[in-house]
Amino acid sequence: MRLNFLDRISQQFKDQLPFVAYRKPNEEIVQLILQNNQELHTVVDYEETGFVFAPFNSNENAILIKNDSSFAEILQLEKTEENLESVAVEENISEKTFHLELVQKGVNEIKLGNLEKVVFSREVKVKSSQNPLQLYQNILSHYPTAFCYIWYHPKVGMWLGATPELLLEMENRQLRTMSLAGTMKYNGESEPDWGNKELEEQHMVTQFITDSLKGKVASYDVSETISSRAGELWHLKTDISGVVNLETGIGAIIHSLHPTPAVGGLPKLKARDFILKNENHHREFYTGFLGELNFKEEVNRPEKRRNQENRAYRTIKKKTLLFVNLRCMKIQEEQLTIYVGGGITRESDPEMEWKETSDKSRTMLNIIHR
Ligand SMILES: C=C(O[C@@H]1C=C(C(=O)O)C=C[C@H]1O)C(=O)O
Numbered sequence: 029m030r031l032n033f034l035d036r037i038s039q040q041f042k043d044q045l046p047f048v049a050y051r052k053p054n055e056e057i058v059q060l061i062l063q064n065n066q067e068l069h070t071v072v073d074y075e076e077t078g079f080v081f082a083p084f085n086s087n088e089n090a091i092l093i094k095n096d097s098s099f100a101e102i103l104q105l106e107k108t109e110e111n112l113e114s115v116a117v118e119e120n121i122s123e124k125t126f127h128l129e130l131v132q133k134g135v136n137e138i139k140l141g142n143l144e145k146v147v148f149s150r151e152v153k154v155k156s157s158q159n160p161l162q163l164y165q166n167i168l169s170h171y172p173t174a175f176c177y178i179w180y181h182p183k184v185g186m187w188l189g190a191t192p193e194l195l196l197e198m199e200n201r202q203l204r205t206m207s208l209a210g211t212m213k214y215n216g217e218s219e220p221d222w223g224n225k226e227l228e229e230q231h232m233v234t235q236f237i238t239d240s241l242k243g244k245v246a247s248y249d250v251s252e253t254i255s256s257r258a259g260e261l262w263h264l265k266t267d268i269s270g271v272v273n274l275e276t277g278i279g280a281i282i283h284s285l286h287p288t289p290a291v292g293g294l295p296k297l298k299a300r301d302f303i304l305k306n307e308n309h310h311r312e313f314y315t316g317f318l319g320e321l322n323f324k325e326e327v328n329r330p331e332k333r334r335n336q337e338n339r340a341y342r343t344i345k346k347k348t349l350l351f352v353n354l355r356c357m358k359i360q361e362e363q364l365t366i367y368v369g370g371g372i373t374r375e376s377d378p379e380m381e382w383k384e385t386s387d388k389s390r391t392m393l394n395i396i397h398r
Pocket residue numbers: 147149193208209210211263290291354355367368369370371372388
């Protein structure tokens with residue numbers, strides 16, 4: 029029997045076998061990777077090939093789904109806009125109090141000079157009996173410019189998201205990354221009015237990325253900073269590209285970038301430890317990263333020498349495309365856990381930071397039926 033694309037995913041899930049379906053930003057094709065056994069492959073040095081799913085805390089294992097079979101399809105998506113009735117966000121007083129105190133703690137630590145920036149997050153829990161594949165289709169039709177995925181491993185669980193943030197793109201030695209930070213709510217305007225807090229917070233991320241790449245890339249370019257829309261939010265974005273030195277492996281690049289201060293803070297390790305000690309939940313894969321690791325593509329090029337007609341030589345292109353795992357949720361039967369965070373600087377106001385996380389939670393809440 030020939031299964032259609034969505035049935036194939038359902039069958040894989042019924043069989044309790046690992047899979048990931050994903051669509052790259054601004055593309056139409058959804059890719060599906062299936063692993064044909066339950067083995068839990070973990071990354072050792074990032075020289076492996078597969079779909080990587082890495083946690084925030086690099087001391088925990090990054091998981092690799094092996095490409096035992098793959099499919100690609102343009103899905104005919106129902107326009108869900110009209111019949112989506114997004115769930116109301118219930119403000120839980122004790123959660124809010126905890127978050128306000130956490131932000132204040134961060135601001136104090138920054139004022140004491142122990143940190144420059146720290147990103148704090150929280151969970152938003154929602155009950156829903158909706159089929160995860162329907163949720164995934166809603167994501168696909170709502171967020172064409174995001175990296176939209178559904179990921180499953182029987183020994184880990186199921187995750188779903190629509191992230192706007194590229195961590196790393198590599199094609200052979202050509203590198204591209206971005207600094208994405210600073211948030212404002214989209215209210216139909218063509219350009220937001222950025223304040224100093226956002227400009228500074230995003231600039232720190234750009235500075236960190238270019239500093240981290242020094243000695244690893246031969247040269248790099250930094251684009252102008254622009255306002256970039258992600259669903260109902262605006263962010264500040266700068267593109268950074270360069271050519272990686274021959275002696276630098278992809279593992280070294282990943283380790284130097286992750287977690288960037290867009291999702292961790294500065295100084296990097298101090299901020300990470302402060303987060304692990306003070307947040308009241310386990311981030312797991314939220315603010316980790318995911319995507320294609322060392323995919324190989326055969327390229328046919330015509331032979332250049334004139335007197336040898338019709339000869340072609342083949343080269344193998346190595347490609348990596350990783351996104352930061354933001355605007356995502358974990359699915360455990362009827363329990364959905366959405367993760368949202370925001371960057372804290374010395375100018376942060378706890379109430380505003382709480383509101384920012386609520387605004388961010390709408391990206392996932394908007395695609396869940398009541
Ligand atoms: C941490 C999140 O987002 C990150 C933090 C941002 C900010 O602090 O303004 C903006 C974009 C992301 O880099 C999140 O969405 O949960």
